[in-house]
Amino acid sequence: MTDTLDDLAVEGTTVGVRVDINSPIGDDGTLADDARLRAHVDTLSELLDRGGRVAVLAHQGRPGGDDFVSLESHADRLSELLGQPVDYVDVTFSGAAREIVDDLDDGDCVVLENTRFYSEEYMEFEPERAARTHLVEGLAPVLDAYVNDAFAAAHRSQPSLVGFPTVLPGYAGRVMESELDVLGSIEETPEPRVYVLGGAKVTDSIDVAWSVLEKGLADHVLTAGVVGNVFLIADGVDLGDASSDFIYDQGYWDEIDRAADLLDAYGEQVALPRDVAVERDGERHEIGVNALPPKNDEAAMDIGSSTLAYYERLLEDAGTVILNGPAGVFEEDAFARGTRQLYEAATDVETSIVGGGDTASALRRLGVEGFSHVSTGGGAALRMLTAEPLPAVTALENGPSQRQPADD
Ligand SMILES: Nc1ncnc2c1ncn2[C@@H]1O[C@H](COP(=O)(O)OP(=O)(O)OP(=O)(O)O)[C@@H](O)[C@H]1O
Numbered sequence: 001m002t003d004t005l006d007d008l009a010v011e012g013t014t015v016g017v018r019v020d021i022n023s024p025i026g027d028d029g030t031l032a033d034d035a036r037l038r039a040h041v042d043t044l045s046e047l048l049d050r051g052g053r054v055a056v057l058a059h060q061g062r063p064g065g066d067d068f069v070s071l072e073s074h075a076d077r078l079s080e081l082l083g084q085p086v087d088y089v090d091v092t093f094s095g096a097a098r099e100i101v102d103d104l105d106d107g108d109c110v111v112l113e114n115t116r117f118y119s120e121e122y123m124e125f126e127p128e129r130a131a132r133t134h135l136v137e138g139l140a141p142v143l144d145a146y147v148n149d150a151f152a153a154a155h156r157s158q159p160s161l162v163g164f165p166t167v168l169p170g171y172a173g174r175v176m177e178s179e180l181d182v183l184g185s186i187e188e189t190p191e192p193r194v195y196v197l198g199g200a201k202v203t204d205s206i207d208v209a210w211s212v213l214e215k216g217l218a219d220h221v222l223t224a225g226v227v228g229n230v231f232l233i234a235d236g237v238d239l240g241d242a243s244s245d246f247i248y249d250q251g252y253w254d255e256i257d258r259a260a261d262l263l264d265a266y267g268e269q270v271a272l273p274r275d276v277a278v279e280r281d282g283e284r285h286e287i288g289v290n291a292l293p294p295k296n297d298e299a300a301m302d303i304g305s306s307t308l309a310y311y312e313r314l315l316e317d318a319g320t321v322i323l324n325g326p327a328g329v330f331e332e333d334a335f336a337r338g339t340r341q342l343y344e345a346a347t348d349v350e351t352s353i354v355g356g357g358d359t360a361s362a363l364r365r366l367g368v369e370g371f372s373h374v375s376t377g378g379g380a381a382l383r384m385l386t387a388e389p390l391p392a393v394t395a396l397e398n399g400p401s402q403r404q405p406a407d408d
């Protein structure tokens with residue numbers, strides 16, 4: 001069990017708070033969506049209201065990407081969301097950063113620079129080694145405690161996630177606590193349990209499928225999106241060149257063999273699309289799998305109506321549904337139907353859990369709501385849904401035993 005904010009004596013304590021505010025960035029290089037910032041408001045406000053001195057740590061993007069930008073606009077938006085000044089500092093662990101953190105007063109909040117501007121933060125380490133990186137060795141001396149609220153990054157073994165709790169008392173923030181609560185007790189959710197695997201992360205989805213079927217966690221796995229297309233090809237369906245080339249170009253061709261092996265081992269529990277939707281004459285056109293390949297070699301962009309009816313029947317009997325990834329190219333109106341209808345059907349299941357940051361924002365855009373839990377995490381949620389440990393959570397659990405008394 002990890003300690004939470006209930007176990008931390010916050011007043012007068014300087015706390016390094018790792019959040020995940022890795023967000024879409026606009027053409028002007030600033031924040032384009034604040035959903036992930038909103039998620040952390042409860043944790044940050046609680047720490048500030050209880051008299052904490054808060055230094056926010058976070059990453060944005062990956063080196064080389066267009067979204068690999070500074071956290072200045074994130075700090076501006078956090079200031080609006082928290083209703084108090086939030087300073088931004090363009091360094092993370094230098095002498096200047098230490099001085100600013102050391103000078104914080106009770107209730108002050110500062111956002112330090114993008115942790116990934118420092119090369120070690122984009123590497124994975126064992127916690128003890130991560131504790132000896134420049135970031136952790138530089139900053140830890142001016143911190144009294146570490147709070148990890150970055151559930152969405154908890155599958156990474158990077159210094160800001162596993163190094164700090166190895167040298168400082170570590171606590172789960174409110175986002176982390178609620179994610180661990182819900183996703184950590186997957187085995188206790190009502191059965192039958194159905195996993196819906198869509199989207200474009202084929203390797204991750206096949207890993208999840210193997211794992212949940214092997215562990216007996218899933219009664220059925222429903223496939224959709226690019227994942228469904230890979231399974232169709234693995235099942236011997238000729239999807240045509242457009243879809244096949246797409247899968248090849250995305251580097252997923254070898255996954256077809258893994259999907260075929262999975263079908264050999266667990267075929268009866270894995271549901272495949274019965275029809276797909278393509279674009280023909282500028283409109284959505286559905287084709288049954290027996291009539292494939294498409295005559296004009298159009299790409300399969302969504303699951304069709306027969307598949308939806310079939311999947312809805314399987315969901316009617318489910319006690320729990322766990323969904324990750326859209327059923328089609330939801331960004332285009334004509335191909336959003338599969339995602340909207342399938343996810344809407346899932347809201348009727350007793351326990352419905354959605355993993356995947358992109359999926360969550362797709363659902364917001366499509367106006368689908370009513371799930372038991374929408375996770376802030378993509379990869380992290382997937383990993384937890386297979387009942388695998390997350391390095392950042394393990395580091396919190398194993399951290400220094402020294403704990404401070406809670407506030408009175
Ligand atoms: N049939 C399809 N052909 C091509 N692209 C597709 C198809 N179905 C879904 N997609 C694409 O998959 C993408 C989303 O998949 P992804 O796996 O990244 O979702 P996610 O799991 O919610 O993401 P994350 O885990 O990062 O939060 C969308 O951009 C969508 O257009």
Ligand SMILES: O=C(O)[C@H](O)COP(=O)(O)O
Pocket residue numbers: 020022061062152153156357377378379
């Ligand atoms: O957006 C995410 O999934 C997390 O912030 C982790 O980001 P990463 O995949 O770049 O490590």
